[in-house]
Amino acid sequence: MTVLDTVPSAALLLAVGVLFATGVYLLLERSLTRVLLGFMLLGNGVNLAILVAGGRAGAPPITGPDTGTEPMSDPLAQAMILTAIVITLALVAFVLAMAYRSWQLHGHDEVQDDLEDTRIAQLAERDAPSYADSDALESRVTLDEEAATVRDEVALPDPGPRRRPISPTDGGGGDT
Amino acid sequence: MNPWSVQTLVPLPVLVPLFAAGLALALHRYERAQRIISVTALSVVVAAAAGLLVAARDAPVVIDVGGWAAPVGVNLVADPLAALMLLVSGVVLLCVLLYSMAQGIADGGGRAAPAVQDSEAIRRILEAQDPDADEARRRGVLPVAIFHPTYLILAAGVADAFLAGDLFNLFVGFEILLAASYVLLTLGGTVERIRAGSVYVVVALLSSIIFLLAVGLTYAATGTVNMAQLAERLPDVEPGIRLGIQALLLLAFGIKAAIFPLSAWLPDSYPTAPAPVTAVFAGLLTKVGVYAILRTQTLLFPRNEVVEVVLLVLALATMLVGILGAVAQDDVKRLLSFTLVSHIGYMIFGVALATAASTAAAIFYVVHHITVQTALFLVVGLVERRTGTTSLERLGGLAALAPGLAVLFFVPTMNLAGVPPLSGFLGKVGLLEAGVLDGSALAWVLVTGSVVTSLLTLYAVIRAWNKAFWQPAPEDFRPPDETRLPWGMIGPTAALVGIGVALTVVAGPLYDYAEHAANVVMGDAVYVDAVFPDGAPRGTGESDDVTSEEGGP
Numbered sequence: 001m002t003v004l005d006t007v008p009s010a011a012l013l014l015a016v017g018v019l020f021a022t023g024v025y026l027l028l029e030r031s032l033t034r035v036l037l038g039f040m041l042l043g044n045g046v047n048l049a050i051l052v053a054g055g056r057a058g059a060p061p062i063t064g065p066d067t068g069t070e071p072m073s074d075p076l077a078q079a080m081i082l083t084a085i086v087i088t089l090a091l092v093a094f095v096l097a098m099a100y101r102s103w104q105l106h107g108h109d110e111v112q113d114d115l116e117d118t119r120i121a122q123l124a125e126r127d128a129p130s131y132a133d134s135d136a137l138e139s140r141v142t143l144d145e146e147a148a149t150v151r152d153e154v155a156l157p158d159p160g161p162r163r164r165p166i167s168p169t170d171g172g173g174g175d176t
Numbered sequence: 177m178n179p180w181s182v183q184t185l186v187p188l189p190v191l192v193p194l195f196a197a198g199l200a201l202a203l204h205r206y207e208r209a210q211r212i213i214s215v216t217a218l219s220v221v222v223a224a225a226a227g228l229l230v231a232a233r234d235a236p237v238v239i240d241v242g243g244w245a246a247p248v249g250v251n252l253v254a255d256p257l258a259a260l261m262l263l264v265s266g267v268v269l270l271c272v273l274l275y276s277m278a279q280g281i282a283d284g285g286g287r288a289a290p291a292v293q294d295s296e297a298i299r300r301i302l303e304a305q306d307p308d309a310d311e312a313r314r315r316g317v318l319p320v321a322i323f324h325p326t327y328l329i330l331a332a333g334v335a336d337a338f339l340a341g342d343l344f345n346l347f348v349g350f351e352i353l354l355a356a357s358y359v360l361l362t363l364g365g366t367v368e369r370i371r372a373g374s375v376y377v378v379v380a381l382l383s384s385i386i387f388l389l390a391v392g393l394t395y396a397a398t399g400t401v402n403m404a405q406l407a408e409r410l411p412d413v414e415p416g417i418r419l420g421i422q423a424l425l426l427l428a429f430g431i432k433a434a435i436f437p438l439s440a441w442l443p444d445s446y447p448t449a450p451a452p453v454t455a456v457f458a459g460l461l462t463k464v465g466v467y468a469i470l471r472t473q474t475l476l477f478p479r480n481e482v483v484e485v486v487l488l489v490l491a492l493a494t495m496l497v498g499i500l501g502a503v504a505q506d507d508v509k510r511l512l513s514f515t516l517v518s519h520i521g522y523m524i525f526g527v528a529l530a531t532a533a534s535t536a537a538a539i540f541y542v543v544h545h546i547t548v549q550t551a552l553f554l555v556v557g558l559v560e561r562r563t564g565t566t567s568l569e570r571l572g573g574l575a576a577l578a579p580g581l582a583v584l585f586f587v588p589t590m591n592l593a594g595v596p597p598l599s600g601f602l603g604k605v606g607l608l609e610a611g612v613l614d615g616s617a618l619a620w621v622l623v624t625g626s627v628v629t630s631l632l633t634l635y636a637v638i639r640a641w642n643k644a645f646w647q648p649a650p651e652d653f654r655p656p657d658e659t660r661l662p663w664g665m666i667g668p669t670a671a672l673v674g675i676g677v678a679l680t681v682v683a684g685p686l687y688d689y690a691e692h693a694a695n696v697v698m699g700d701a702v703y704v705d706a707v708f709p710d711g712a713p714r715g716t717g718e719s720d721d722v723t724s725e726e727g728g729p
Contacts, residue, residue, distance in 0.1 A: 052396070
């Protein structure tokens with residue numbers, strides 16, 4: 001059995017590079033839809049990289065039992081790519097559903113900051129204790145209540161006539 | 177081959193939950209049937225894991241999936257480490273499942289969640305909208321009860337990751353458990369969970385891509401992804417390329433295990449999930465990452481000083497940053513999430529020292545930490561059920577209000593902080609001993625850091641204990657009148673707390689087993705011999721030309 005040339009194709013490598021660069025760029029965005037697109041590009045880039053690892057194109061991955069001398073591509077790399085594609089597909093479907101749910105709730109699909117983290121950081125700025133002992137009481141709202149009243153930085157001023165966001169916001173848009 | 181040999185047990189922890197998940201999904205209208213299926217499936221997993229634990233003691237049990245021999249086919253390998261992890265994870269999964277069934281999460285989500293999510297609420301809305309519709313039609317639009325199937329798939333993914341005999345199967349195992357975890361974390365789709373879920377999912381997706389890239393590069397460099405074959409071939413790969421692959425794998429697993437610079441996602445996302453889900457995530461998912469690091473670093477790669485130093489520094493940073501974060505929190509769930517990050521540092525400490533003694537201590541510590549961390553989150557779930565909050569700002573006087581709960585909280589917190597003679601203390605002593613034996617300056621710094629972290633852990637949990645249980649309640653603290661916690665929730669929690677204590681009692685044999693497991697993982701020969709019994713690949717599907725072509729550097 002002859003083995004194909006294992007020097008990778010420059011065009012494929014360039015494509016891998018471009019897919020990675022654009023994928024990483026999109027992944028750095030806040031909108032879930034763009035993150036998703038970035039993830040898909042990255043996924044395709046990795047799949048292409050594995051294909052390159054399997055040797056050059058041009059031969060079938062599966063041959064008959066008595067074609068011993070025919071050149072053959074590495075079937076293992078392709079099997080791994082197929083599995084990866086299926087997994088990526090399922091995850092893309094899930095993220096789409098999550099982005100849609102986020103849009104239902106907020107009118108946009110941007111990833112929010114961690115409120116509790118912000119609150120603790122503010123406490124640190126004021127040099128205040130994270131909670132008072134029982135003799136120094138001051139009633140506080142819970143995280144959920146706070147989340148309900150906090151101003152949504154990225155909410156659209158008017159989410160559109162067809163559907164209003166479920167989460168209570170003060171309309172947003174103003175700057176404080 | 178006898179069809180009922182001990183090898184039959186190997187695929188069971190993966191296959192049984194997967195089939196049960198399908199069955200539970202098909203029977204989603206019948207809650208009782210779902211419960212019976214889930215409990216039976218996970219009980220079978222525990223039994224199989226216990227069998228494997230005994231069987232793997234002599235030699236790792238290997239099975240070729242689908243009759244294709246390694247390295248072309250996929251094989252599952254149950255060595256002592258995998259079997260031990262399987263047993264602990266099986267027990268924890270079963271306890272949390274029983275707990276969640278009593279809590280009533282199975283048909284919806286957290287009870288305080290604002291959005292409409294359980295089938296009863298939706299049924300009421302539908303009735304109000306369309307009072308004339310018949311029952312059959314209404315049933316048709318009820319959402320599918322997905323908790324049980326998803327939970328079982330999570331169990332299958334965890335088992336697959338532990339048993340995987342090649343890197344790609346490890347990747348698939350990770351994806352199975354991560355996909356299930358995405359669904360569990362965003363269960364009900366409330367505002368807070370979608371926010372936390374977005375961060376969690378994006379971070380996990382990124383780590384998966386990095387992992388997949390590392391698998392691809394490994395394949396390009398060595399022509400195989402089988403771990404036993406990699407253990408033979410990777411030492412011959414050019415050091416620069418090998419270091420690159422090692423770093424990529426560490427990056428991918430480091431995100432999953434929540435090692436310091438990659439840990440910020442964890443305290444943000446875990447606490448928002450329902451209590452049982454948080455418990456099982458905290459107990460198991462990060463430990464699967466630690467397991468993957470342990471497996472790849474010890475088995476695949478020869479010792480590398482640079483990597484060890486980097487890992488030691490990261491372990492120290494993880495411990496200290498994590499525990500300082502915990503000290504600042506006023507929500508018990510978040511406090512525990514930060515201690516979780518912090519204590520991952522101990523396990524990485526053990527892995528980074530890369531001696532048989534340190535690895536054994538790390539394995540023992542993983543077992544201890546899985547049970548204790550899960551038990552703590554379950555207890556916090558009980559506190560939340562009893563009082564309606566987990567904020568230290570609002571809690572108080574629980575020791576008088578619910579003495580049983582106080583005991584259930586106190587024992588695992590002391591265990592976590594490493595108070596003698598509990599198992600946390602024994603694990604830490606093992607790690608410190610390994611560090612002192614290593615003797616380098618950095619190891620001594622780590623030893624000091626471990627002790628400081630342990631003390632700070634004690635400080636953090638004692639603060640929580642004082643405020644929530646010991647001090648008089650704030651004046652506006654009005655716990656609901658419901659005084660009886662369901663036994664179905666208390667039972668599994670008490671069982672896990674008890675197992676945590678029992679680990680102390682059986683620490684001798686357990687530590688011996690951990691040492692044995694460490695020796696198997698550290699000495700490539702045992703693992704490789706088990707997969708390739710005659711010192712050579714045994715498959716018929718082996719393509720000698722290609723492997724010899726791509727095998728060398």
